Amino acid sequence: MRLTLVYGGTFDPPHNGHLAVAAAAATAFGVPVAFLPSADPPHRAPTEAAAEQRADMVEAAIAGDIRFACDRRELRRGGPSYSLLTLRELRAELGPERPIGWLIGVDAFLGLDRWHAWRELFELTHFIVVERPGRPLEAMGAELASVCRPRWRDTPQALTQAPHGLLYRLPMPLRPESATGIRDGLRAGHDMNAQLPAPVAAYIRRHGLYPSGV
Numbered sequence: 001m002r003l004t005l006v007y008g009g010t011f012d013p014p015h016n017g018h019l020a021v022a023a024a025a026a027t028a029f030g031v032p033v034a035f036l037p038s039a040d041p042p043h044r045a046p047t048e049a050a051a052e053q054r055a056d057m058v059e060a061a062i063a064g065d066i067r068f069a070c071d072r073r074e075l076r077r078g079g080p081s082y083s084l085l086t087l088r089e090l091r092a093e094l095g096p097e098r099p100i101g102w103l104i105g106v107d108a109f110l111g112l113d114r115w116h117a118w119r120e121l122f123e124l125t126h127f128i129v130v131e132r133p134g135r136p137l138e139a140m141g142a143e144l145a146s147v148c149r150p151r152w153r154d155t156p157q158a159l160t161q162a163p164h165g166l167l168y169r170l171p172m173p174l175r176p177e178s179a180t181g182i183r184d185g186l187r188a189g190h191d192m193n194a195q196l197p198a199p200v201a202a203y204i205r206r207h208g209l210y211p212s213g214v
């Protein structure tokens with residue numbers, strides 16, 4: 001069955017690494033990717049750009065690309081952006097049978113056991129895990145590792161045959177970009193254009209975000 005592919009994040013700002021990850025997943029699963037910018041992430045430091053600005057930047061980054069969409073539901077809902085609530089909403093809309101895949105970088109996945117009601121997430125979605133430089137998946141805590149062990153599958157197809165609860169490691173070249181690195185670079189007055197989609201760089205400049213050196 002066709003998988004619904006979602007990509008949650010703060011996107012503060014969205015960068016070329018995010019686009020490369022989403023493109024690789026869209027290709028592997030043959031479906032579009034819905035970016036889900038967060039309103040108020042409970043398990044991270046406050047974002048620098050406002051939620052509406054981050055969502056605007058995602059829309060600017062993906063404009064005109066039919067492989068991608070931006071879903072602003074977490075902004076509309078208000079309150080903390082628990083992925084659990086978003087996934088319950090998606091599950092209610094799609095019904096119990098439809099496979100859902102949550103695209104996630106390994107750094108975020110390694111902290112999954114700190115997410116609100118994290119075990120229930122496996123009753124709602126699959127996770128498609130993407131490696132990042134310097135963050136080996138093997139660094140996973142023992143409890144999370146034991147929950148994950150029986151769930152790993154080797155092919156995208158395996159995830160289309162169950163609605164939730166499985167894991168797939170997306171093979172793709174490592175991407176060095178990080179939003180924190182980009183914000184720091186901009187603050188230091190460096191040109192970060194090589195790591196940003198051109199419409200995002202233009203938005204940052206126009207709105208004076210991350211006291212801008214773009």
Ligand code: ATP
Nearest residue numbers: 009010011017104105108130175176177178179180
């Ligand atoms: P920060 O550097 O501040 O942690 P970020 O670059 O990770 O930010 P997020 O908006 O937090 O940006 O990322 C959204 C999702 O994309 C997360 O699951 C994150 O792990 C993943 N991700 C971000 N950058 C990369 C990358 N270069 N390679 C693989 N996954 C990535």
